[in-house]
Amino acid sequence: MDLRPSRLALALALGLLAIGLAVGASCLLGPQPISLQAAFDGVEPDRAILFGLRLPRALLAAVVGFALAGAGTALQALLRNPLAEPFTLGVSGGAALGGTIVLLAAAGLSAVSGPAGALLGAAPPVAAGAVIGAVLSTFLVFGLGRIGGRLVPEAALLVGIVFNAFVAGVITLLKMLAPPDQAARLLYWLMGAIGYESPTTLVVGAVLVLLSVGTLGLLSARLNLLTLGDEEAASLGVDVRRTRALVFFAASAATGAAVALAGMVGFVGLIVPHLVRRLVGPDHRLLLPASALFGAAFLVAADVLARLAFLPLGTEPPVGAVTAFLGGPFFLWLLRRQAREHDEAAA
Amino acid sequence: MSPHRLPGPPWPDPIVDVREARHAYGARVAVDGVSFRAREGEFVGLLGPNGAGKSTLIRLVAGLLAPSAGTVRLAGFDPHAAPRKLVARVCALVPQEPRLDWPFTVRDVVMMGRSAHQGLLGIAGLDDLGAVEGALAACDLRHLAGRRVDALSGGERRRVFFARALAQEPRVLLLDEPTAFLDLAHQVAAMEMARLAARGGLCVVAVLHDLNLAAAACDRLVALRGGKVVAEGTPREVLTEERVSDVWGVPVWRGENGATGATVVLPNVGTRDR
Numbered sequence: 001m002d003l004r005p006s007r008l009a010l011a012l013a014l015g016l017l018a019i020g021l022a023v024g025a026s027c028l029l030g031p032q033p034i035s036l037q038a039a040f041d042g043v044e045p046d047r048a049i050l051f052g053l054r055l056p057r058a059l060l061a062a063v064v065g066f067a068l069a070g071a072g073t074a075l076q077a078l079l080r081n082p083l084a085e086p087f088t089l090g091v092s093g094g095a096a097l098g099g100t101i102v103l104l105a106a107a108g109l110s111a112v113s114g115p116a117g118a119l120l121g122a123a124p125p126v127a128a129g130a131v132i133g134a135v136l137s138t139f140l141v142f143g144l145g146r147i148g149g150r151l152v153p154e155a156a157l158l159v160g161i162v163f164n165a166f167v168a169g170v171i172t173l174l175k176m177l178a179p180p181d182q183a184a185r186l187l188y189w190l191m192g193a194i195g196y197e198s199p200t201t202l203v204v205g206a207v208l209v210l211l212s213v214g215t216l217g218l219l220s221a222r223l224n225l226l227t228l229g230d231e232e233a234a235s236l237g238v239d240v241r242r243t244r245a246l247v248f249f250a251a252s253a254a255t256g257a258a259v260a261l262a263g264m265v266g267f268v269g270l271i272v273p274h275l276v277r278r279l280v281g282p283d284h285r286l287l288l289p290a291s292a293l294f295g296a297a298f299l300v301a302a303d304v305l306a307r308l309a310f311l312p313l314g315t316e317p318p319v320g321a322v323t324a325f326l327g328g329p330f331f332l333w334l335l336r337r338q339a340r341e342h343d344e345a346a347a
Numbered sequence: 348m349s350p351h352r353l354p355g356p357p358w359p360d361p362i363v364d365v366r367e368a369r370h371a372y373g374a375r376v377a378v379d380g381v382s383f384r385a386r387e388g389e390f391v392g393l394l395g396p397n398g399a400g401k402s403t404l405i406r407l408v409a410g411l412l413a414p415s416a417g418t419v420r421l422a423g424f425d426p427h428a429a430p431r432k433l434v435a436r437v438c439a440l441v442p443q444e445p446r447l448d449w450p451f452t453v454r455d456v457v458m459m460g461r462s463a464h465q466g467l468l469g470i471a472g473l474d475d476l477g478a479v480e481g482a483l484a485a486c487d488l489r490h491l492a493g494r495r496v497d498a499l500s501g502g503e504r505r506r507v508f509f510a511r512a513l514a515q516e517p518r519v520l521l522l523d524e525p526t527a528f529l530d531l532a533h534q535v536a537a538m539e540m541a542r543l544a545a546r547g548g549l550c551v552v553a554v555l556h557d558l559n560l561a562a563a564a565c566d567r568l569v570a571l572r573g574g575k576v577v578a579e580g581t582p583r584e585v586l587t588e589e590r591v592s593d594v595w596g597v598p599v600w601r602g603e604n605g606a607t608g609a610t611v612v613l614p615n616v617g618t619r620d621r
Contacts, residue, residue: 221468221469222467225459225462232440232445235409235442236460237462281450
């Protein structure tokens with residue numbers, strides 16, 4: 001199909017503008033009023049709050065939102081269903097399980113062995129565990145979602161939801177085996193909290209996310225063809241199996257990185273691509289990059305909301321709670337609408 | 348480098364050459380030792396009762412399935428082993444009921460036919476735009492080019508997918524029941540378009556259920572039953588009263604269209620209670 005560069009540029013510019021606004025709001029709003037002028041002049045505590053806390057946190061939320069919305073868009077094309085996204089398909093759950101196992105294994109090792117264990121305990125490769133967990137669960141869910149050799153989207157979604165429940169149970173069991181301080185840390189991470197990661201973690205996560213979402217972007221013209229069905233995509237010249245495996249892998253890696261950085265943040269990959277599709281249309285060469293950018297802006301904004309809404313109570317919920325609060329009803333609305341359209345098409 | 352070089356004219360003759368091909372879905376044998384050839388410029392109709400193996404045969408030709416025995420050659424190469432992009436430049440398949448879950452426009456869908464001629468990101472060049480405009484015009488779709496495909500009628504939608512196949516600029520055009528679910532006028536229009544494509548030099552192979560439309564439009568018919576070819580030849584040769592009664596299990600009367608001279612077969616309905 002015909003991609004107009006002006007439309008791509010406009011969509012990307014709008015996405016970047018939205019990120020800018022959200023990051024700006026995230027930097028300026030908080031329990032402690034700060035002055036930008038003072039922060040840039042190096043006046044404390046304004047400087048420390050801006051550059052040490054708020055900006056890294058906003059960037060973390062942006063990276064996670066970028067990854068989840070990009071992965072969600074690609075998974076929807078692959079499954080030909082707008083209800084698909086890393087969380088509903090159980091990919092986030094698999095990543096969380098992988099990360100949990102690594103975290104707890106590292107804690108256990110550091111208790112028993114010498115310097116290597118101590119290093120592992122200090123910097124557990126949670127991201128590696130999360131990415132591996134995400135990849136394995138993607139292949140599991142899409143494998144079990146096949147009936148008679150054909151991928152049935154509804155079946156894959158059900159498998160994903162059941163897999164999530166299963167993973168939640170396993171993680172609860174694992175948590176009971178962990179020492180109390182580890183268990184509390186684990187819980188907060190899993191609930192989808194945008195916390196304060198080290199700059200190194202943030203940079204490594206961002207690079208992984210950019211590489212994997214970039215791969216999805218390169219495959220976006222083929223994603224358009226895959227929405228027509230495997231056989232048609234093949235007859236139009238797509239190597240379906242290879243393309244699908246690449247999309248699986250890249251979407252899982254992006255999800256794994258997002259989960260390692262911020263735990264289980266659901267529904268970003270559901271809400272954002274749906275809204276962006278209304279704005280830019282169904283061409284994935286526009287939709288995928290635009291969704292990723294708006295996903296970044298969305299999660300930064302959701303994090304600001306989480307921070308401010310409960311300010312009078314002196315507490316803040318993890319951003320995963322906010323996205324679940326918005327995303328749960330949205331999922332049901334989409335599901336109902338899809339069922340209605342299906343009904344009308346059948347009539 | 349791929350062992351498959353981009354094929355070009357002169358194309359092998361016959362361009363579709365299936366020999367003793369066999370394919371089974373699990374225990375069910377769908378195509379059982381079929382030999383089938385089709386040449387450029389001819390319109391071949393594949394006939395047979397449900398489950399005869401017609402759709403499986405065109406999927407073998409398109410390389411979407413692999414034969415478990417025998418050989419399939421499309422423009423001289425094995426379409427299942429060859430890179431998909433190469434196959435798509437030689438062969439287009441119009442599916443029976445194209446799926447449309449995403450709100451693409453008519454022009455978007457027709458442009459998808461150009462994918463095999465484009466790079467990874469599918470940036471359209473002048474030849475792509477030209478091929479799409481030509482296909483839209485040939486299928487009388489210019490006035491609908493900006494409309495969403497999921498808002499079209501069944502007949503219009505079928506034309507869109509036919510246009511996409513033309514935009515693909517193949518040498519072989521495979522049609523899976525191009526007239527299913529269409530009213531009479533649209534059925535005739537679909538057959539005329541297929542004929543026109545064949546007159547333009549394409550090798551057109553269509554799975555058809557309507558014997559009279561097939562007899563009127565096709566140059567050659569191939570009748571299948573139980574995964575085997577039972578008859579092959581001109582409509583007059585294939586559609587005899589005995590053979591139709593035997594293959595479809597229905598007694599028929601055969602005659603001739605007084606206006607065109609085409610063979611006509613009519614089922615003898617109502618003989619039991621008369």
